[in-house]
Amino acid sequence: MHPRPACLPEAIWDALTLGVRDFVRKCGLEKAIVALSGGMDSALVLCVAAEALGADNVTAVLMPSPYSSEGSVTDSLELAKNLGGRTDGPKADAADLASNIGAHYEVQPIEPLFNAYQQQLDLDGVSAENLQARIRGIMVSSLANRARALVLNTGNKSECAVGYSTLYGDTVGALGVIADLTKTEVYTLAGWYNHHRQATIIPQAIFDKAPSAELRPGQKDSDSLPPYDVLDPVLESLIFAGQTAAQPQEADEGLRKEVRRKLFAAEFKRRQEPLGLHISRMPFGTGWQVPVAGRHRMP
DSSP: OOOOOSSHHHHHHHHHHHHHHHHHHHTTOOOEEEEEOSSHHHHHHHHHHHHHHOGGGEEEEEOOOTTOOHHHHHHHHHHHHHTTOEEOSTTSOGGGSOOSSSSEEEEOOOHHHHHHHHHHHOOOHHHHHHHHHHHHHHHHHHHHHHHTOEEEEOOOHHHHHHTOSOTTTTTOSSEETTTTSOHHHHHHHHHHHHHHHTSOOSOHHHHHSOOOOOSSTTOOGGGTSOOHHHHHHHHHHHHTTTSSOOOOSSOOHHHHHHHHHHHHHTHHHHTTSOEEOOOSSSOBTTTBOOOSSSSOOOO
């Protein structure tokens, strides 16, 4: 009999690992692929997958773009090494990683494909940013087909809520592992995981860096969104409206209205995102739904 979880993060961890293991096996498969970006979301999903399925059944795919920072690549490689990484394929940098058996990894730069698309389409701005995400979506999906594996999506609830994602890009996958965790909860769970393992499996640099999609020079999530410690309480007050969730005490009314606008405008994206593991009282998809399009707003 499994012992009772000692704290909420442990209960969430148990739910996520059980959910991933159950979903993959009931789909008749054993393996999974995670697109590893150097950020916290993909780092946590990779750790969940390695524990749920066994590290040898998980492949991390690093897909650096022209705008990926050196730190994002090295942090990803360090995480793979900490999980016992070994190389798959000729493009992996085996010199940087241990050769002991563990989680597989591949390095697949997207710049050649990005340049080819740009020669054909000549995109700029957000269109060029979305193109990079969609190239990664194609690559990770194709690698999963080749390996007979499932893609585990790495999007969190905060991004999903406000539509901070690219359809057919970073939204691809069979299962949203952390789709019901806010960004704040992702960091809390990652900190618990390192403490639980009594080792810095997720590198400290991933905790310290500012969240960024790295789709243009110097980009940070805070360019488009409020800081997550400000955004998440507002989101929770809107999603759990009428229930017992605490109301943010100092939320600016203008900020609240803008977050609410984004929340409703993004419903069409949420309907096209992967199935998500549910750990809250109000998950998207089955708990919280609004019309896909139109001017409907909550009271």
